[in-house]
Amino acid sequence: MPKDHGIGAPMKRREDVRFLTGKGRYTDDINLPGQAYAVFVRSQVAHGRIRKIDTAEAEAMPGVLKVFTSADFADKGGVPCGWLVTGRDGQPMREPKHPILAEGKVRYVGDAIAAVVAETPEQARDAAEAVIVDIEELPAVIDMKAALAEGAPLVHDDLGSNLCYDWGFVEENRAAVDEAFAKADHVTTLELVNNRLVPNAMEPRCAVGDYNVATGDHTLYTTSQNPHVIRLLMGAFVLSIPEHKLRVVAPDVGGGFGSKIFHYVEEAFVTQAAKVLGRPVKWTATRSEAFMTDAHGRDHVTRIELALSKDGEFQAIRTETHANMGAYLSTFAPSIPTWLHGTLMAGNYRTPLIYVNVKAVFTNTVPVDAYRGAGRPEATYQLERVIDKAARELGIDPIEIRRKNFIKPDQFPYQTPVAVVYDTGNYDATMDKLIEIADIAGFEKRREESAKRGLLRGLGVNCYIEACGIAPSNLVGQLGARAGLYESATVRVNATGGLVVMTGSHSHGQGHETSFAQVVADMIGIPEDMVEIVHGDTANTPMGMGTYGSRSLAVGGSAIVRATQKIIAKAKKIAAHLLEASEADIELKDGKFSVAGTDRSVAWGDVCLAAYVPHNYPLEEIEPGLEETAFYDPSNFTYPAGAYACEVEVDPETGKVTVCSFAAADDFGNVVNPMIVEGQVHGGLAQGIGQALLEGAVYDENGQLLTGSFMDYAMPRADDLPFFKVDHSCATPCTHNPLGVKGCGEAGAIGSPPAVVNAVIDALQRGGYTHVTHIDMPLTPARVWAAMQR
Incomplete structure (x- = not known):
């Protein structure tokens, strides 16, 4: 018979109740008092030089609060890249600036040139259509091999080439590989294309920026797979906002598949525009915008x-x-x-x-x-x-x-020739x-x-x-990652035995609220409904690296296990005191602490209550409370x-x-x-x-x-x-x-x-x-x- 609870049980996802009954809370469901709306003016040509942007007519239209162009972000940084690759010549990749709004040139159909913020979405859309952009269209380069040919149009003039990097791996194998091919009995050759894909998550991207003039606090609500990374990238490199003054919230997210990992210019725009205008600013992508602005895959x-x-x-x-x-x-x-x-x-x-x-x-x-x-x-x-x-x-x-x-199984662990x-x-x-x-x-x-x-x-x-x-972080750091790739969790136990697990992982359809609760409940021996999973808000969760690369359970879940183990270790000390026994003799099973070999026991809930009502408590040895944080960086x-x-x-x-x-x-x-x-x-x-x-x-x-x-x-x-x-x-x-x-x-x-x-x-x-x-x-x-x- 299959298990009906805990690790290994095929439990229905608890979060599906709200999703299937229309009770989910997505970014587009968030509407703040005084909220204004942004619509972007996007390039209709793939490559061109911006001669002039005329915003006069748009700015005079009803409800328009401001029309932004790149001049409004002259003192801001570009959207950063989170990974540095070094070419086989030892040179770092070419890394062009990615401005919030196009500076000097447009470089693809959909590139954001200007943005209108108005009282209503309709007013913003009408005004965006009234912005006049004079562009000198330039030859576009689409084919990759043509882009590397002599005299090809340059996407970024200042780079002098369309080559980002030329990477060889493993470079020291190259001569031996060539020799093996020269001596081989048979060589099979295949030329193929891995076709470009458009992610098309159910929920289009959306971002809402808010600014509290009294405290100087910024808040960004966004459709993201990793809110902490957005906070780090946008705060430190784009808008120069201290992390303690920037909160990023990713509520329910309707699918991502990678396309919502990244920091996008629209997130930085609404965050800055909210400060400039002194009121919340919201942008929601149309499906057409999603097709031409969400990062594509493969190719x-x-x-x-x-x-x-x-x-x-x-x-x-x-x-x-x-x-x-x-x-x-x-x-x-x-x-x-x-x-x-x-x-x-x-x-x-x-x-x-x-x-x-x-x-x-x-x-x-x-x-x-x-x-x-x-x-x-x-x-x-x-x-x-x-x-x-x-x-x-x-x-x-x-x-x-x-x-x-x-x-073969007896050859593991197996060192591959590719590191x-x-x-x-x-x-x-x-x-x-x-x-x-x-x-x-x-x-x-x-x-x-x-x-x-x-x-x-x-x-x-x-x-x-x-x-x-x-x-692990030390390895990916050597490979060019510009962030640590650990995960973290905080487990907070309340006085009646329920737990709140705050994780840096983020769910966009994986069932974290169910599977993470199964892990914790199984470790302690309590029902899953006593475990609450909290994620997606940098103000409530410890620093985390988000969800991608099938890392949620292996990395995020392991951080939760470590934090829960710390909770259990402290709870055993309390139980040992309550039972007047040695800590080494205390066992935890089915939500009960027992003295090994005896019938003496104390329930999980009673131990938790003692932690917060320390009338009978070894205060000289253990501080009150039951809350622990752990970081996990795999090997x-x-x-x-x-x-x-x-x-x-x-x-x-x-x-x-x-x-x-x-x-x-x-x-x-x-x-x-x-x-x-x-x-x-x-x-x-x-x-x-x-x-x-x-x-x-x-x-x-x-x-x-x-x-x-x-x-x-x-x-x-x-x-x-x-x-x-x-x-x-x-x-x-x-x-x-x-x-x-x-x-x-x-x-x-x-x-x-x-x-x-x-x-x-x-x-x-x-x-x-x-x-x-x-x-x-x-x-x-x-x-x-x-x-x-x-």
Whole structure:
């Protein structure tokens, strides 16, 4: 029987009650007394020189309080980048200023030029349309390789180049890698595109700035995954506000997937505008604004080569990637194609030599940053596609070629040639489980049934591994991170035994309020409803690094465990005094402190009451109260891994691809709430299948976003997806955090795209279209049909 409470129980998410009944409190629900509204004037051209901004007509319109331009922010800093990458020449990346409002030039369609603040949204919108901007349009550069060509238009004139950095990893491996390729029995080469994606969270971004003239305190309400980091970046580097005078609140957030990690110019604008005007200022993005201002994801062009022996043993990997940064550097952007991508190029395999080259490029497009998986999907896609192609070229079964090269359980901890050390895993076990739940043995029969209906059926298999947690701080500091990447928690126990857990992690759909409470309740042995989880407000929670990189439970949850352990340790001292026993003899179980080997006990609630009503209390030894804070900085990343299988049918007359089945066998280490984990995997699979078959942001040669609405950008719907078979029973617990957890939020989006593409190529190959060895995502009917006709 499954558990009904505590760690391991599939408990329904407590926060869903308010979400499903419309009682959530999102940023756009916040309306402050005297609130004004901001609307931005955005560039309609991708590249141009600003000759003049005429605001006179707009300023004279009804309800307009002020029209802001870059001149109003002349003494303010630009939005900073949170990660410094150093190129293989030893030079730091080129890092242009990202102003709050465009200075001198516009650099992408959607770049903010001016902003109108008025009494109502309608008045602000009308006035924004009356602002006259004279722009000398300049040639735009969209293609990354063209951007690096001699004489290409410069996105930032002062940089002298559109190259942000040229990164090589591991540079000292380069000669040995080249030699291995020269001597290899077989080399498989593949050129591919990891398509640009628009995040499209349910809740568009929103920000409300407030200023208290009496105290000098600033407050920003915003749709953010990490309010403390926004406070640090905006306060210290943009607006020069001391942290103790700046409060950042992120209430309920309707999805993020990475796009709400970053500090955006709109947040700084409303914060400063509120001070200038002496009243709250609110901005809410339209869906059209979201398409052209939320940081996009992916957008890599890669050439990958795999050197093998004649019997399929991996000998070396060599890759060259062009990674799009867009017009400016977003908060984590430089790290995504480098440290979160290059360090995962070993995958699940014993490849002795690896060299990764990445050229990051500025273009006249929306900035690109982390999107669900962030670097790990890009690495997995390259690797698993080239392995599949190699298996076909060598005539080896795709599962067997992977098994031949798997890192084996007795080889852990495993030092990869790309810096990271995997602490634990069992890749054969996840593959065995996949073969079982996907019914690989029955595929041939299903293929024959599809053929009777005139459809080509294919099977795609792949593996993935990811590095989660984005820590420890000393390591990521060496890699260029400009912040510590620990997590913190404060546990406050009240006099009647209830607990308030204040965490620096932030939830935007992961179920923290449920799973964190399960952990604490299980440790003490009390009902989960006695545990309250508080997050998202820098005034109420300890310094934290927020939520991304599947770090919430592994890092944030570990901080909560440490703080709770401190609480229990102090409570045991109090219990020992109350029971007149040695502290060493005190045991805590099911919410009761007992003296080992006796029937003497005291309830959790009685100990808590004694801490706050210290009538019978060892004051000379223990201070009153029961509250503890802990910071947790892990010693390593965590490494979830898994094996996925996808079956598709391809209609040879139209090229339409239908996903018939999808199975996922994942190793997430210990699982706190299986129901939440399964839901996270389902969501990730949907996003990954969407990337593989439907989604793709497209610009024309002038930098106009052709896919700027849901009329042109295809998101997956329920009828595009099959029922998923998900398993996470092959757990190898993480060895270096107290919960043994690894992270699950991004896995589905990492492992699914190559499984889908592998399946489509398999269907075409089996159907006689042997010339089709690769099709770039998204595999739309038009692309698949065209590939078949070539």
